[in-house]
Amino acid sequence: MTPLLEILQDIRPECDFSASEDFLADGLLDSMDMVTLVSDLDRTFGISIDGLDIIPEHFANLRTIELLLEKYGVKA
Amino acid sequence: MSLGIRSVEDFRRALQAIKASGPGFSTTFFAGMSQLEVWLAAGRIEFLLTREGLLIARRDRDFLHLHHLVPEPGALPGLLQALPTAWKDRTLVADLVGRPEDLSRIADGYLGHGFQEHRSLVRMGRTGHPEPRAFRDPSVASAGPEEAGEIVAFLERLLDRFAEQIPEAAEVADWASQGWVLASRADGRLAGVLIFEYQGRSCRLLFWHVDEACRHAGIGSGLIHEFFRLTQGVTRTSLWVMSDNQNSLAMYRHYGFQEENAVDRILIRHPLPEGASI
Numbered sequence: 451m452t453p454l455l456e457i458l459q460d461i462r463p464e465c466d467f468s469a470s471e472d473f474l475a476d477g478l479l480d481s482m483d484m485v486t487l488v489s490d491l492d493r494t495f496g497i498s499i500d501g502l503d504i505i506p507e508h509f510a511n512l513r514t515i516e517l518l519l520e521k522y523g524v525k526a
Numbered sequence: 527m528s529l530g531i532r533s534v535e536d537f538r539r540a541l542q543a544i545k546a547s548g549p550g551f552s553t554t555f556f557a558g559m560s561q562l563e564v565w566l567a568a569g570r571i572e573f574l575l576t577r578e579g580l581l582i583a584r585r586d587r588d589f590l591h592l593h594h595l596v597p598e599p600g601a602l603p604g605l606l607q608a609l610p611t612a613w614k615d616r617t618l619v620a621d622l623v624g625r626p627e628d629l630s631r632i633a634d635g636y637l638g639h640g641f642q643e644h645r646s647l648v649r650m651g652r653t654g655h656p657e658p659r660a661f662r663d664p665s666v667a668s669a670g671p672e673e674a675g676e677i678v679a680f681l682e683r684l685l686d687r688f689a690e691q692i693p694e695a696a697e698v699a700d701w702a703s704q705g706w707v708l709a710s711r712a713d714g715r716l717a718g719v720l721i722f723e724y725q726g727r728s729c730r731l732l733f734w735h736v737d738e739a740c741r742h743a744g745i746g747s748g749l750i751h752e753f754f755r756l757t758q759g760v761t762r763t764s765l766w767v768m769s770d771n772q773n774s775l776a777m778y779r780h781y782g783f784q785e786e787n788a789v790d791r792i793l794i795r796h797p798l799p800e801g802a803s804i
Contacts, residue, residue: 461625464651464786465762475726477651477762481556482623482788489551489628498549501542 454515454526457490471511484509491515497522531573531580533566534559540573540580541595548597552632554622555582555593572613578605587687589617602635609639615797619644619688622791629791641793645689649788650778651764658755663748665717669709671699677707680716684735689768689792693721693732708752710736710745720749722757729757731765750781766790 451459458467465478473479479487487509488499499522508518519526531537538559545551557565565571565584574581579596590613596602609618620636622629637643669677674695681692693701701707701721710718717740721733731753736746757763767774769789 462786464653464784470761472726475728475761477725477728477760477764480725480764481558485553485556486624486628492549492551498546501545502538504541504545 452526453494454512457494461486467512473509473511474506479509495519495524497524530575534563537562540575544579544595544597550598552599553595554620555595556623574608574610576605576608581605583613589619589688592618592620599631599635602632603638606635606639617797618795620793622793625787626789633791633793636793640798641795644792644794645686646769646792647766647790648769649764649766649786650783651762651786652782652784653762655754655758655760655763656782658758659751662752665712666708666710666748666752668705669702669707671702673709674699674702676716677709677719680719681733681735688794708749710749712740718745718749720753722753727760728762729760731763
């Protein structure tokens with residue numbers, strides 16, 4: 451399991467993130483989970499995701515989160 | 527009181543600055559920007575921006591919901607120290623939402639400033655929906671927007687206004703116009719209400735309540751089965767329930783919902799008697 455999937459599974463162990471293309475629409479993440487996810491990504495990868503990057507589009511699926519992390523120099 | 531924050535853009539700038547100034551960003555404000563815009567336009571929300579972070583007060587009936595944004599939890603006591611007198615003269619309610627293990631330090635910040643534990647909720651969820659039963663309860667119907675006021679009065683009579691985010695009539699009217707409000711009537715009187723909200727392909731069950739005088743008559747069952755029928759095909763349903771309400775927890779488990787690792791600790795601070803201090 452990749453570190454990113456591990457973080458997501460830690461937040462919502464009951465959800466299958468690899469099977470969804472839109473976490474928010476499918477009910478796998480809500481706005482509270484999104485803030486938790488940002489904190490966990492910051493801590494795990496030693497980055498500080500910009501407040502302006504905390505928008506639903508960046509947390510839609512594994513690929514969009516990976517692209518966001520790449521912006522901060524992280525290969526997840 | 528809304529020092530420096532008059533628009534969604536102002537808020538986003540403050541969020542960015544606070545998030546960038548510390549290693550452990552913490553917030554209890556999870557509203558989307560469109561919701562924030564509505565509150566700003568209605569004048570229902572005020573801000574206090576300090577060096578420690580941002581406090582947000584949102585008017586709800588006779589009390590204020592209090593939210594914070596701080597660069598790290600250690601900044602919270604300093605921020606709460608700056609609570610304006612006009613806010614302290616009202617009952618303040620803080621919803622601390624998240625994983626239980628993440629909330630202790632934040633709760634300590636509030637508890638040290640005159641807040642007390644009030645109630646707590648736990649999130650439950652389920653994937654998909656059970657097959658709806660063939661029988662449809664004829665007493666259950668979609669409510670129209672014109673019933674919104676009566677439905678809000680019904681919820682206000684049954685629920686804890688500090689803990690259960692009772693909606694305004696306009697919100698209920700909006701949900702009703704989309705077919706998301708179900709009502710069950712007995713002899714013309716409202717006996718039960720169920721309100722849900724779609725979010726993409728998932729939905730949230732917001733309220734499901736039956737008048738105490740009408741319990742054990744199948745009204746709750748009629749409402750939930752109609753809800754299952756209307757929302758066939760959703761990927762996931764979630765809800766929040768009082769963590770000490772064993773009957774509700776058992777009922778939701780019966781319908782396939784499971785507790786998740788997310789809680790809402792509701793802390794409350796009533797105005798202090800004159801001359802008292804913390």
